Amino acid sequence: MFNGIIFNKGKIKKISKRKKGINIFIYSKLKLSKKDLGISISCDGICLTLISINKKLMEFYLSNETIQKSKFKKSKVGDQINLELPLKFGKQISGHITQGHVDCTAKIFSIKKIDKSYLFDFSINSKIKKHIIEKASISINGISLTISKKTKKGFQVWIIPHTFKLTNLFKVKKNDLVNIEIDILSKYVRNYFNEKQKF
Numbered sequence: 001m002f003n004g005i006i007f008n009k010g011k012i013k014k015i016s017k018r019k020k021g022i023n024i025f026i027y028s029k030l031k032l033s034k035k036d037l038g039i040s041i042s043c044d045g046i047c048l049t050l051i052s053i054n055k056k057l058m059e060f061y062l063s064n065e066t067i068q069k070s071k072f073k074k075s076k077v078g079d080q081i082n083l084e085l086p087l088k089f090g091k092q093i094s095g096h097i098t099q100g101h102v103d104c105t106a107k108i109f110s111i112k113k114i115d116k117s118y119l120f121d122f123s124i125n126s127k128i129k130k131h132i133i134e135k136a137s138i139s140i141n142g143i144s145l146t147i148s149k150k151t152k153k154g155f156q157v158w159i160i161p162h163t164f165k166l167t168n169l170f171k172v173k174k175n176d177l178v179n180i181e182i183d184i185l186s187k188y189v190r191n192y193f194n195e196k197q198k199f
Helices: 063-070 161-166 183-195
Strands: 008-018 021-028 040-043 046-054 057-061 080-084 104-113 117-124 137-140 141-149 153-160 177-182
Touching: 008 057, 021 063, 021 080, 040 057, 057 063, 117 161, 137 153, 177 183
Parallel strands: none
Antiparallel strands: 008 021, 008 080, 021 057, 040 046, 040 080, 046 057, 104 117, 104 177, 117 153, 137 141, 137 177, 141 153
């Protein structure tokens, strides 16, 4: 479980293809050791298990299902990845609760700098768009953000300079893919009322 507040980034150093997935190796300055093997780490919003670490080079395995639902299907060596360690009991939650279970990808439709902030416009799958609610929380590449506006193609968010600087959003451009996780509360409420209507 995570809260979408990013303080750390890493860089993909190696991608090894397997029959039913890939292994990715990410270099970061996270203070981890072999005793941390098996913990979950949010990598661009995806909950991945740390399977090895050697001189700050972390290794993770991604199944084909995870690859197809995420931006990792187009990842390459050199890409920067937002990293977040799992929440600890008593830790302050500044964002919103995320699970690291990415629902889909969204495509960046446009990026506009307005004053010192940035307005990001995303297009998204119509099946996922029904979960989009203005002023609700959303996870984009593991970052807890607020939906400012729902659009015909998807939605918009504002990125303040602090978030822009600390995350990999300063590296993205038009038509790039980002990982999306819809607020779990939104999904639970919609599912509850859908089930209720069946009776």
